[in-house]
Amino acid sequence: MLLRQWLQQAENALQALAQQDPHATDLAFEATRLWADVLDKNPASERLFLEQPLSDAELSRLNAALQRRASGEPLAYITGRWWFWDLELEVAPCTLIPRPDTELLVEQALALPLPPEATVLDMGTGTGAIALTLASQRPDWQVTAVDFSPDAVALAERNRSRLKLVNASVVQSDWYQAVAGKRFDLIISNPPYIDGSDPHLQQGDVRYEPLSALVAADDGLADIRLICAKAPAHLQPGGWLWLEHGHQQHNAVQQILTDAGFIAVQSRRDYGGNWRISGGSRPD
Numbered sequence: 001m002l003l004r005q006w007l008q009q010a011e012n013a014l015q016a017l018a019q020q021d022p023h024a025t026d027l028a029f030e031a032t033r034l035w036a037d038v039l040d041k042n043p044a045s046e047r048l049f050l051e052q053p054l055s056d057a058e059l060s061r062l063n064a065a066l067q068r069r070a071s072g073e074p075l076a077y078i079t080g081r082w083w084f085w086d087l088e089l090e091v092a093p094c095t096l097i098p099r100p101d102t103e104l105l106v107e108q109a110l111a112l113p114l115p116p117e118a119t120v121l122d123m124g125t126g127t128g129a130i131a132l133t134l135a136s137q138r139p140d141w142q143v144t145a146v147d148f149s150p151d152a153v154a155l156a157e158r159n160r161s162r163l164k165l166v167n168a169s170v171v172q173s174d175w176y177q178a179v180a181g182k183r184f185d186l187i188i189s190n191p192p193y194i195d196g197s198d199p200h201l202q203q204g205d206v207r208y209e210p211l212s213a214l215v216a217a218d219d220g221l222a223d224i225r226l227i228c229a230k231a232p233a234h235l236q237p238g239g240w241l242w243l244e245h246g247h248q249q250h251n252a253v254q255q256i257l258t259d260a261g262f263i264a265v266q267s268r269r270d271y272g273g274n275w276r277i278s279g280g281s282r283p284d
Contacts, residue, residue, distance in 0.1 A: 001053065001054050002012070002050065002051055002052065002053055002054070002120045003035065003046075003049045003050050003051075003053075003054060004051060005060060006035070006054060006059070007028070007031045007032065007035065007046075007050075007166065008122075008155055009229055010030075010034065010035075010066050011027045011028060011031050012025075012081060013070045014027045014030060014066075014069065014070060015027070016070070016218065017070055017072060017241065018020075024178040024224075026117060030069065030075055030117070031121070032046050033075060033079065034065050034066060034069060034075070034078070034079070034217050035061065037078075037079035037080075037081065038061050038062055038065045038079070039058055039061070039062070040118065041117060042121075043277065053231050060114055063136055065078050066077075067160060068148055071095035072207065072208075073208060074205040074208050074209075075129065076091045076097040076182075076205075077091065077093055077208060079248055080092065082097055082098055082127075083098075084098035084102070084103065084129040084133060084201060085106060085129075085133040085136075085137075086101055086136075086152065087129070087132060087134075087136065087163065087257065088133070089127045089128065089129060089159050090127070090155060090158055090159055090162075091127055091155075092155055093154060093208060093209070093210065093239060094149055094151035094152050094153070094155060094210060095126035095149075095151075095152045095156075095209075095210065095213065096126050096190075096209050096210070096213045096214070097125070097205060097209065098126075098127055098129040100124070100166070100271065101244075101270040101272070101276055102129065102190050102244055103133075104268060104270050104271070104276055104277050105130055105135070105188055105190065105242055105244055105277055106130060106133050106134060108135060108242055108268060108277060108279065109130075109188055109242065110134070110138070110232075112186065112240055113131070114141075114185050114240070115185055116140055117140045117141065117142070118138070118140075118141045118142075118185040118186060119141070119142045119143075119184045119185050119186075119236075120134055120143045120182075120184060120187075120188065121143075121144050121146070121179060121182075121184040121186070121187045121188070121192055121234065122134070122142065122143065122144070122145045122146070122188050122189065122190055123175060123176075123187065123188070123189040123214065123227060124139055124146070124148075124150055124190060124192070124223075125145035125146060125147045125152070125153075125170065125282045126155075126156065126158050126213060127152075127155060127156055127159060127160045128145050128155075128157075128160055128168075128170060128239070129171075130145075130154030130188055130190065131143045131145035131156070131168055131222065132145075132156075132159055132160055132165055132168055133143075133161060133167035135160075135165040135167050135186075135192060135221075136163065136165060138167075139167055140167070141167060142167055142168075143165075143167060143168040144169050144171060144179065144184075145160075145168060145169070145170045145171070146171050146172070146173035146175070146178060146179065146210075147170075147172065147173070148169075148172070148173065148174050149172075149212070149213075150172055152213075153170055153171070153172045154170035156170045157170040165233075172221060174211070175223075176230050176234055176250065176270070177200075179234065182234065183234055183235060183236045183239070183240060184235060184236065185235075185239050185240070185242070186240050186241075186242070187227070187231050187235060187239070187241045188236075188241075188242050188243075189242075189243050189244070189245065190243075190244040191216070191224055191227060191244070192212065192213055192214050192216040192223050193213055193216055193219070193220045193221070193224060193245045193246050193249060194214045194215050194216070194220050194225070194246065195215070195216075195219050195220040196215045196217075198220075201214065201215070208241055219247075219252075220246060220249065221249065221252060221253070221256070223243060224243060224245060224249075224253055224256060225256055227241070228243075228253075228256045228257055228259075228260040228262070229260050229281055231241040231260065231282070232260060232261055232262075232282050233265075235282040236282070237282060237284045238281060238282060238283075238284045239281065239282050240279055240280070240281050240282075241257070241262065241279055241282070242278070242279030242282060243277060243278055243279065244276060244277050245275075245276070245277070245278060247270075247275050247276060248275075249275075250267040250275035250278050253267070253278040254266075254267060254278055255279065257279070257280040258280070261282070262279075262280030262281060262282060263280060263281055263282075263283055264280055264281045265278070265280035266278065266279065266280070
């Protein structure tokens with residue numbers, strides 16, 4: 001079978017998935033991504049291989065990956081890697097898959113009036129996407145990434161090591177437990193914020209992601225309340241806290257921030273026009 005024929009076969013096989021999952025829309029991209037990642041090729045070189053036959057071993061590996069994707073398993077978990085900002089990250093089912101909307105947190109952090117050698121705490125780091133992006137963009141910053149899951153910590157550390165980011169560290173911690181007594185210029189987090197009864201948990205890639213990284217009690221706000229309540233004790237005067245949240249939670253999160261003593265409380269919309277992040281500053 002030629003690669004061109006397999007790619008068309010793959011697109012056809014993914015048609016049923018696209019009808020069930022509104023996020024699986026670019027079938028040609030997904031087919032090319034499977035081919036490139038499974039056979040370790042550059043996706044930009046696809047045209048050079050279109051008329052070349054696939055070996056039996058290659059075809060077997062490709063079809064196995066295609067079957068997994070057609071059944072609904074996220075492309076990122078099949079390939080074991082995904083992209084965030086300009087970083088390629090290892091991913092695994094122990095962590096969330098980095099999403100473009102979360103890049104808004106990075107944009108906001110980079111725009112804040114922080115010291116040249118700012119200290120940053122990324123809470124619930126998962127793959128390390130936020131922390132490692134900030135460390136790569138600001139080499140003079142010192143970024144600490146924490147996560148409760150030992151598997152997530154190990155994965156984020158592998159990403160940090162491979163990217164050679166010496167200004168970042170990854171630590172296992174139950175929220176602030178491992179950084180007791182330390183203060184930061186910025187605390188940033190994409191915490192669990194989905195209510196356990198939300199029907200979206202039964203749709204798309206979310207079905208395969210760890211519930212512990214998605215779901216929080218109190219209508220999805222429990223972890224956000226904890227982070228906000230304890231943040232002032234871990235922030236320098238004038239330091240900032242920014243959080244990702246659900247698109248209907250911005251009013252509640254703004255109130256939580258205000259109740260915790262933050263000023264300059266505000267929210268920003270994501271690329272789809274939904275309220276996605278909120279934050280504020282600790283008074284001087």
